Amino acid sequence: MLHFALLFPLVVVVAMIALAVARRGPFRALHISSAAAASAEATNRRLRLRLRNVGAIAATVACATLLTVAGLIGSITTERQEPLDALHLLLLTPILTAVTAVAFFAFLPAFPEESASRTADLTRRTPLTFGPRSVFVAPVAAAALLAFLIVLLGAVADPDGRMLSYSPDVAKMGGGGGTFPGLVYGIPLLVGMVLLAGVLIVALKRIASAPRPTDASLREADSTVRLLGIRVVTKTATSALLVTAGSLCILAGNTAESINRGTSVDGRGNPIPADATMQAIGTLGTIALWLGVALVAAAIAFVVGAIGDATRKPFEIAPVAEVLA
Amino acid sequence: MITIDESDPTPPFGQIRRQLADEIRVGNLAPGHKLPSVRQLAGDLRLAAGTVARAYSELEADGLLESNRTGTRVKQIDAFPTQAREAARAYIASLNGLTLEDAIRAVRAEWKTTEEAATR
8 A cells, every 4th residue: 555655745746846847937928007017016926925835835734644644544453444444545635635725726815906996897707707618628527537437446346345356267266356446435535526626616716706906907917817826726626636536547457457467376376377357357457557657647747737837927027019029 | 887986975885786777777788697796896896795785685676686596687677768868968968067966956856847837
């Protein structure tokens, strides 16, 4: 279980290294009136500090706490833990970390304004007002993939919902089994996924409907800040869902491959020919392992994107000539 | 666009109510138009959410808005007759610096005089 426990921290560490070496300029160059420039710069500074600090603290605390608890429970006892065991916590760690991060990233700092004028548009702002539809496709697709995997693996697992075992009928010996992410692990993940979806929807609505600046020249800067916020929460949620899906695939693939290896010798250690079912289990296990690795790699890409968007300067105030060019 | 005028003695919920009612009656907000959420409008106008909620609920009572789980929308109403709007536009053009309140007071007084003359 140790290698499995290291999977999520590995994603975070790789993302941090990628960010440390990446060049990150401001997201956009905007022309802002000189009267509003001070307000824009103040928001730039506040946003960067707040998102970077809150995001990093929330993700680190949640991840560290849950992994520590899971590790302690797993190391103290060898008995089966009910209702949640160490593997439950390890599988839920990315989703719970994402829930925490998304909840914090939903709070965008307002543009400080000294104007006494108070005006409002009569149009409802939605997440689609600021972010292109493509931004929202990734979390939906990742959620659909994870739900499909949970249902599929739940159907394949043994009736106890936490193991997969196979014994060849002819030999009546050999065979094998191991921990498998059946519905015992899948149902808490589904609950976690619903929780993450709810928090994500609330966060997106909050980002879209937060108060907008009265000064018209700050509107584009305001839209940029909101777009970055939307990108951060959607990428965070997507990465959590993908790393969870990848973990399920790796766990299932590992168990399937071990079954195939276990049935290749009889009780006396003599090789026995693998039957068609064993071969199929072995092949599917290999495919699942590689799919899991690909999903974890995709999750790393999304984590890098999310942290990159959260820590970069949203905009810089450009000279008029540069904007026109 | 809604604007809160600090110098207007009308309380903010009254200003929102009046401006929204005008926008709906002149047809600037079409039937079915989805209004901003109470939280969004209150945030933009730097008011308490209860102030905007009160304006919305009074406009609902006036039959101009309808709310359901998806939000608050403009209700189907009979807009001001074109003839009345054209007459109002001509009247505004002839005011020569009178305030809106004075103009409305003058219309109300003349309306009363005309009604009294008609009943005699």
